[in-house]
Amino acid sequence: MPTTRRLLAAIAAGALTLSLAACAQSGRDASGGAGAAGGTMVFGAAGAPKNFDPVFNDDGESFRPIRQMFDTLITYKPGSTELAPGLATTWKSSPDGKVWTFTLREGVKFHDGTPLDGAAVCANFDRWYNMSGAAAQSQMIYYGDVFEGFAKNEGDATGKPVYNKCEAPDARTAVVTLNKYKGAFPAAFGLTSLSISSPTAMTKYNADQVTQSGDSFSYSDYANLHPTGTGAFKFESYDKANGTVTLVRNDDYWGEKAKLDKLIFRVIPDENARKQELAAGTIDGYDLPSPADYAALKSDGQNVLVRPPFNILYLGINEKNNPALKDLRVRQAIAYAINRDALVRNKLPEGAQVATQFMPSTVAGYAADVQQYPYDPQKAEALLAQAGASNLTLNFYYPTEVTRPYMPNPADLFSVLAEDLKQVGITINPVPRPWNGGYKDDVQKAGKQDLHLLGWTGDYNDAGNFVGTFFGREKAEFGFTDASLFNEIAAADATPDPAAHAAAYQQVNRDIMAKYLPAIPISTSPPAIVVRSNISGLIASPLTDERFNTVSKTQG
Template identity: 65%
Template sequence: MQARRLKTAVAVAAVAVLAAGAAGCAESDRDDSGGAKTGGTFIFAGAGDPKNFDPIFNDDGETFRPVRQMYETLVSHKPGTADLEGGLAESWEHDPTGKIWTFKLRKGVKFHDGTAFNAAAVCFNFDRWYNMKGAAAQSQMMYYADVFGGFAKNEVETAGEPVYNKCEAKDDGTAVLTLNQYKGAFPGAFALTALSISSPDALKKYDADKVVQNGDSFEYSAYANEHPVGTGPFTFGGWDKAKNEIVLNRNADYWGEKAKVDKVIIKIIKDESTRKQELKAGTVHGIDFPAPADRKALADEGYQVLNRPSFNILYLGINQKNPKLKDLRVRQAIAYALNRQQLVQTKAPGGSSVADQFLPDTVLGYAPDVQKYEHNPEKAKQLLKEAGAEGLTLNFYYPPDVTRPYMPNPQEIFTVLANDLQAVGIKVNGVPRPWNGGFKDDVQQFGKHDLHILGWTGDYNDPGNFVGTFFGRGKAEFGDQAMTEMFDAIAKADATVDEAAKKAAWEQVNRDIAAKWLPAIPVWHAPPAIVVTKDVKGLVASPLTAEVFDTVTVPAK
């Protein structure tokens, strides 16, 4: 089966590939990757701390950056595109109902601990996720809940009916997955980094399922923090928190073409200006998400600035746990208050555009005729008056310590949006919180906020990965647990098999989100950039911001 393809402008034209060249390779004593001598250390500046290294308990890019170097999924993406190709499964097919999926697995693959990858290992992972126990653990499995709905025994209020039924190992090379219902997410969702395949032996040895909640924070297992074991081109070399460095070592037993560098170091530098300084000083080879104003200057100075397509969305989240925000008129007032066009012109990267719905126009179900909220302060004031919400005070949460592909400058974005809201009489209390261990837990787990800025980079080309991820079930982030009409409409659209009917159903969902429900406000689509020094070769930029560094070479020291 093939995934729907992105439009050419998204999948190919806007993605740059740095050609690998022998002149850029570091010399070493080994020659085991197809003839070219390789080696050295590639140092990349990460923008924030990872949460942990167990894929299933994560959902953010700073965590997934090291994770995708160590782990692999059943289905993968062709480098530089959002098109699907074989990963740990060489091929896959489904029956006419879309409920039974058969995967033909690669032979000769081993986990980093030396144990064999096979169908039993695949089934162990799927069964582990489905049978996860404890509300703390289940609450941290955001991607699993979005794709598979619920668990064998739901222990969190937001979990739904399980999509997963069972997994059978027909033989070592054949895994058969049975679902309770058809879901449009597949096969794309099988490529989710969160659904990477871990070593069953390591999961058991290091008590991987142990997740403990202490107040507003979570503690994870030795597996998640110290002993992650996948099948990928790099192995875990440790996280030195004193140095703010994650070390990944070349997997000499990798089943495919071996990584060209001996080591990758992800150096965590939270300040964007400091990341740029270290790039210029030569202490790192690459940075992600440069400030929009810096892109041209860096290119002029000889750095390789690769603009990925804007396969993403930034939104202003609204938490209906606040009774005032349950009133649609108040949410519409907030939408009319925002001067999003000016925000795009002054704070967004070049090539950005105002968003009028929660998915790019390249994805099935985009509806060109949705209700749009142009900047109209007087309309905003009128709606607030009608709703009896004049003088409204809102706590606006934002993460000042990270740079995200859809959010290159959260402090500045917050300031502009807050000023727009205050101009229509809404008092704003800004609440800056650190990305991990603060903002994400406060917003996504505990719903402490009234407003927040957050966003999403698509994982695969399906409306369910955008709209379904945000609004397919009630979330603390939006306080929208009572919006069952919206959940039902999304579930129906996602379960529609006929392509034309599916398109029509998703278009209507997007119209209704804008006009009837408005659980959040789309802000912009922005093309994120990745920058490397001129002598780095082989980096393939991904529209999904899902780069793997196994093809990279660095100059000899």
């Protein structure tokens, strides 16, 4: 079978050298001049990190410091979704897309001095595949989505593994063999959760140790105290009492060395408090400022960097707890009840758009002809009556103590959506839960809710990273069990030809919106990140994949 255009493009991108991948902008300030070296940057984080082991994470507040300490085999060109060399200078696949060969950089060392070589890369892949224990496997969200199963599935893991083996024919080569073609690759090799860790440190600090007590999880010393990657910054400390993560420059970094001496992430859950501290100069930046604050921030001289939109906000529907939600007419009624145009216009940043399906229009597989659900409260009431659900009562979960790229103010969004639903006769029981204090576990693992607010920032430019992540297999979040959709997504994902791959996902999107409707797409929006005027060199990423080694700080 001839190599597909998708694979050829990936190989061509992989063949680029580091000098080509590192655009000149990355080492210079906005005016094109060389950035100043030294100093400490303090970044206001909206929430506490769960831990620092990449594979046991799936949230942005954990990934932000992790991205500074770790590297992946493939990465993304700064400011874009284009693939670029990471720890691998080149990569290529077999014609069937099942065997991937990586040529590794020479002279790279982990923070503990362990050399990066083919054996170290394979130790990571084999660790993920052979992970034991239901608790540990349950925390490997991205691994489960991409590789689908383990050597021995435990707990909720049920899929057949995509991963087969990893071999290191020599120090500079790692060969990863898959059991089947999967559209996620090669881009998924750049997932933060698949960052490459030091095998020495993982063994020394019992990296695989994960224990569960009720809904709480505890992690190893590796995850909490000794994360060891190859990144531009090294872990120094995490003071939980003061909510500060301190990283220091890695002077032996293989790439562009950090200009900052230290990078501190300080947890400040309240957005107004982050804004005030930025104005006072006690922090140097924070993520996801409220769209309503853009003008004021700019007038104060702050730099508001708006990312290209690459996300989806959705209203999740869990069919497990309330029998009425299994009826497609009820789910369609919920869709018709929501005035998404007004919500986007009044609550989301300029440039936000109503979503018609569960991916941005820039992703191949987007279908322009899906079934639409315009605001129509009368139709919603009629569908509820037809389904015998005119007196429906639903538990609506929404997160607190968080701001997400697709969800700038969850409480405000909840209020708008809840009011729309009340107007068509649905009684709403609000259930606010802290983002890192139970919300995600309640929604995604326990499935306690009837409705919930959640979303997704794409990790890479493939339809499977959106609809496959949401609806490719049975999940507690949706209580949706129709194998026909799972099989349809799997077939689309396994189609190598780019045109056929896109066409298959277009049909998936049509069917999701017309036949299944397991959730309601709300919007896609361009989130921002803000830094003080004396901070330069930060490149906003549509993947929220900002790296701080290019950042410099001048006094003032």
